[in-house]
Amino acid sequence: MNFPDDPRIADAKDIPVHELLHKLEIYGLTEKGGEMQGPCPECGDAGHNPATGPCDRFNVNIASKQWFCRKCKIAGGDQIELVREVKGCSFPEALEFLCGEKPLNVDPEVARKKRKKAEARARAEAARKNKWRQQSIDDARSIVARAGPGSRGIVGAYLRARGLSLDVIPAPLGYLLKHPYVVKRGGQNVTMHIGPCMIAPIVDWRTGLVMAVHQTWVDINPPHGKATIIYNGVTEKSKLTRGSVRGNFIPLITPADADTMVVAEGIENTLAAYLPKPPGFENAAYWAGVSLGNMAGKMLKSEKRGQLSGLPDMSAEEAFVPPPWVKRLVFIKDGDSDPVSTQKQLECGLLRARTARPGLRTGIVPAPAGFDMCDVLNGKHKQKHQERQANE
Numbered sequence: 467m468n469f470p471d472d473p474r475i476a477d478a479k480d481i482p483v484h485e486l487l488h489k490l491e492i493y494g495l496t497e498k499g500g501e502m503q504g505p506c507p508e509c510g511d512a513g514h515n516p517a518t519g520p521c522d523r524f525n526v527n528i529a530s531k532q533w534f535c536r537k538c539k540i541a542g543g544d545q546i547e548l549v550r551e552v553k554g555c556s557f558p559e560a561l562e563f564l565c566g567e568k569p570l571n572v573d574p575e576v577a578r579k580k581r582k583k584a585e586a587r588a589r590a591e592a593a594r595k596n597k598w599r600q601q602s603i604d605d606a607r608s609i610v611a612r613a614g615p616g617s618r619g620i621v622g623a624y625l626r627a628r629g630l631s632l633d634v635i636p637a638p639l640g641y642l643l644k645h646p647y648v649v650k651r652g653g654q655n656v657t658m659h660i661g662p663c664m665i666a667p668i669v670d671w672r673t674g675l676v677m678a679v680h681q682t683w684v685d686i687n688p689p690h691g692k693a694t695i696i697y698n699g700v701t702e703k704s705k706l707t708r709g710s711v712r713g714n715f716i717p718l719i720t721p722a723d724a725d726t727m728v729v730a731e732g733i734e735n736t737l738a739a740y741l742p743k744p745p746g747f748e749n750a751a752y753w754a755g756v757s758l759g760n761m762a763g764k765m766l767k768s769e770k771r772g773q774l775s776g777l778p779d780m781s782a783e784e785a786f787v788p789p790p791w792v793k794r795l796v797f798i799k800d801g802d803s804d805p806v807s808t809q810k811q812l813e814c815g816l817l818r819a820r821t822a823r824p825g826l827r828t829g830i831v832p833a834p835a836g837f838d839m840c841d842v843l844n845g846k847h848k849q850k851h852q853e854r855q856a857n858e
């Protein structure tokens with residue numbers, strides 16, 4: 467429920483971050499690189515290791531007013547949303563908390579000026595976001611363009627180290643030798659590692675354009691598994707994406723006469739599904755969906771808080787829909803993530819695809835519970851199963 471004519475909305479969005487935090491009695495945040503950082507108003511500093519430095523999981527951007535917690539994932543775009551989250555209250559209640567009761571008689575001229583100001587601010591914010599988005603897409607394209615062919619370099623060795631012995635390396639995969647691992651920390655770009663990296667383009671199939679890049683840093687030492695990246699005592703993930711991922715996939719293998727598409731989250735799991743060349747899938751395309759959220763696309767909100775509806779929001783523009791040549795779409799379900807929410811997300815993506823492409827056949831193929839496809843291929847599945855039986 468929105469109240470666009472209420473002049474207090476513009477007033478609320480004028481409240482500086484420092485004042486907002488004071489009103490909400492959120493203390494202990496420090497300013498760094500244009501953001502206020504510190505313990506989270508929701509999850510505090512639970513589970514924080516002080517050896518890694520002060521807790522900085524909760525961030526509020528002083529300029530954009532956007533806020534989020536890296537740990538418990540609360541996030542929002544403005545002052546009113548932060549009040550709603552912290553106080554667990556409704557939109558009108560949050561407005562009243564910030565700006566007092568609704569004035570009975572508002573001078574229409576004052577209201578008009580305030581609305582104009584709010585619109586100008588929204589336009590400036592949209593322009594800022596757009597510029598940032600285009601910059602990250604340009605960066606992604608430049609990385610993909612610079613990469614050498616995956617038939618050379620460390621790509622084959624890395625995939626073998628993950629149990630994937632391919633006769634031919636999929637053409638879209640490439641590599642860079644001295645590729646910097648750059649992450650934004652406290653508003654600053656920090657280079658945490660430089661080394662060999664597998665490069666995969668994330669493509670919008672409608673236009674064929676690279677919209678983002680998927681980067682996997684590889685250990686320079688044999689057997690060339692994932693690189694270990696440790697910064698300030700914290701182990702960072704060895705994979706990063708850059709650019710506009712939403713709605714776009716990594717087209718690893720696409721035979722000319724394909725009518726079936728198999729999709730798993732990661733590059734490794736997608737190739738693990740391809741390698742056994744299961745009967746009935748001889749001419750299938752194998753694309754990686756990058757993340758479960760990206761395979762699902764935007765979901766309608768569930769009526770129950772904290773639960774997933776599993777229903778696609780068909781109005782979302784940036785969500786994956788398979789190309790028209792796909793007659794059968796199969797999602798691989800990783801066994802190593804939460805089974806209920808994983809199922810809901812996969813169902814959401816497949817229902818979107820069926821709605822957009824009537825007549826499309828879809829299915830979910832599960833990897834055994836507790837294992838991802840690479841484990842299965844490497845025989846870890848059997849091994850762990852035997853260990854478990856031996857322990858019983």
Ligand SMILES: [Zn+2]
Binds near residue numbers: 536540
């Ligand atoms: Zn939190």
